[in-house]
Amino acid sequence: MERYYQPEIECASREQIKAWQDERLVKQVRHVWDNVPYYRKKMEEKGLTPDDIRSSDDLHKLPFVTKADLREAYPYGLVAKPLKECVRIQSTSGTTGKRVVAFYTQHDIDLWEDCCARAIMAAGGTDEDVCQVSYGYGLFTGGPGLNGGSHKVGCLTIPTSSGNTERQIMFIKDLSATILCCTPSYAAYIGETMKEMGLTPDQIPLKAGIFGAEAWSEEMRQDIQNTLGIKAYDIYGLTELSGPGVSFECSAQSGMHVNEDHFIAEIIDPDTGEVLPEGTKGELVFTSITKEAFPLLRYRTRDICMLTREKCSCGRTHVKMCKPMGRSDDMLIIRGVNVFPSQIETVLLNHGYPANYQIIVDRVKNTDTLDVQVEMTPEMFTDNMGEIAKRQKELVDGLRSMLGLAAKVTLVAPKTIVRSEGKAVRVIDKRKI
Numbered sequence: 302m303e304r305y306y307q308p309e310i311e312c313a314s315r316e317q318i319k320a321w322q323d324e325r326l327v328k329q330v331r332h333v334w335d336n337v338p339y340y341r342k343k344m345e346e347k348g349l350t351p352d353d354i355r356s357s358d359d360l361h362k363l364p365f366v367t368k369a370d371l372r373e374a375y376p377y378g379l380v381a382k383p384l385k386e387c388v389r390i391q392s393t394s395g396t397t398g399k400r401v402v403a404f405y406t407q408h409d410i411d412l413w414e415d416c417c418a419r420a421i422m423a424a425g426g427t428d429e430d431v432c433q434v435s436y437g438y439g440l441f442t443g444g445p446g447l448n449g450g451s452h453k454v455g456c457l458t459i460p461t462s463s464g465n466t467e468r469q470i471m472f473i474k475d476l477s478a479t480i481l482c483c484t485p486s487y488a489a490y491i492g493e494t495m496k497e498m499g500l501t502p503d504q505i506p507l508k509a510g511i512f513g514a515e516a517w518s519e520e521m522r523q524d525i526q527n528t529l530g531i532k533a534y535d536i537y538g539l540t541e542l543s544g545p546g547v548s549f550e551c552s553a554q555s556g557m558h559v560n561e562d563h564f565i566a567e568i569i570d571p572d573t574g575e576v577l578p579e580g581t582k583g584e585l586v587f588t589s590i591t592k593e594a595f596p597l598l599r600y601r602t603r604d605i606c607m608l609t610r611e612k613c614s615c616g617r618t619h620v621k622m623c624k625p626m627g628r629s630d631d632m633l634i635i636r637g638v639n640v641f642p643s644q645i646e647t648v649l650l651n652h653g654y655p656a657n658y659q660i661i662v663d664r665v666k667n668t669d670t671l672d673v674q675v676e677m678t679p680e681m682f683t684d685n686m687g688e689i690a691k692r693q694k695e696l697v698d699g700l701r702s703m704l705g706l707a708a709k710v711t712l713v714a715p716k717t718i719v720r721s722e723g724k725a726v727r728v729i730d731k732r733k734i
């Protein structure tokens with residue numbers, strides 16, 4: 302039986318959703334025009350006033366907002382409410398020097414938690430469930446967002462945050478956690494550790510996982526589902542737009558419903574900025590139509606994606622986005638060929654390897670090199686050099702047919718590649734240094 306947190310919204314007619322979007326967009330444009338000089342200037346540069354935006358059909362007229370705008374406006378330049386009405390900030394990790402600080406009113410937090418509650422119920426969650434939130438708490442949005450959603454559903458919430466994997470497993474077992482929320486790479490690590498402890502899927506009380514914050518392949522989903530004996534659901538979001546819960550997967554497990562009553566999604570050509578028709582691959586752009594403190598109009602996410610309005614078996618009517626295929630700024634260009642780390646992951650997992658790998662790109666004598674290091678599983682581990690060479694060649698061939706590129710593959714011993722408790726770092730591009 303499909304469960305909904307807000308059925309009248311999640312299953313609303315397309316006409317109703319469009320009506321909400323029309324009304325809220327017009328209001329939002331007026332709000333930023335009145336309260337954010339940065340937006341007013343950008344609109345004036347395009348010769349626009351709020352009167353030019355009469356419905357969501359006029360969305361394409363508005364200028365884009367990019368990460369560069371956010372950086373320029375840091376910290377308060379895009380805040381649309383007096384600070385005394387703001388109650389919280391969240392922030393990205395800033396490991397790539399791109400720290401973003403987003404502001405929330407209490408109303409913003411309320412709506413964000415609703416979005417996360419929708420995701421938990423879509424994964425089968427109810428107030429009978431015990432939900433362990435193993436995303437990081439603090440500035441990162443993962444922990445606070447799912448924590449709030451879990452409360453709204455009425456689950457017993459275990460706020461473990463990330464890290465201390467043995468303690469995570471102790472809580473899952475002792476408190477019979479039924480839902481696990483964390484990054485997919487941390488879920489895989491928890492699963493691996495459980496296996497080492499001799500736990501089989503039927504001894505693990507979990508039934509569902511809500512995993513996101515980084516790209517993960519279908520193959521990785523299968524692996525996690527098998528190891529933990531659960532159904533694994535994807536969840537997407539970004540700090541700029543609130544955090545997790547911009548979109549989430551339902552029982553169909555075939556793409557994520559965008560919460561269209563709060564966010565309008567578009568796909569654009571990243572080079573020209575032109576809006577692309579449904580079903581075309583391009584850059585995902587979002588407009589937040591209900592955010593009060595930190596509204597973003599046409600924010601370019603850099604995530605490469607596709608949208609579909611095909612009818613979904615779950616009964617939800619909101620548009621679905623596919624798993625992001627990578628970020629336009631994560632895409633590697635190696636010897637002129639476009640390579641997404643997710644394509645490499647697919648080849649490795651299809652050959653039976655675990656998702657413990659690292660991609661090292663370098664430039665030697667003016668030529669790019671691609672070195673993929675991947676762990677053997679304990680079962681396949683051997684010191685027979687002939688066997689290792691044969692396996693490496695299989696992967697080299699698999700990568701060549703997927704990417705059209707020669708790669709070097711090095712098989713390494715189990716447990717050599719460092720595990721991640723949050724977002725995994727898969728790529729080391731030495732060319733930039």
Ligand code: DLL
Pocket residue numbers: 393394436442443512513514515516517535536537538539540541544545546602604624625628
């Ligand atoms: O990662 C928010 C989040 C927390 C989402 C917990 C889901 C679960 P940021 O740190 O701002 O926010 O990173 C946002 O992460 O633009 C995508 O590139 C990537 N991302 C997030 N979710 C997914 C996903 C959080 N399900 C950036 N699949 C986004 C692929 C994802 N990439």
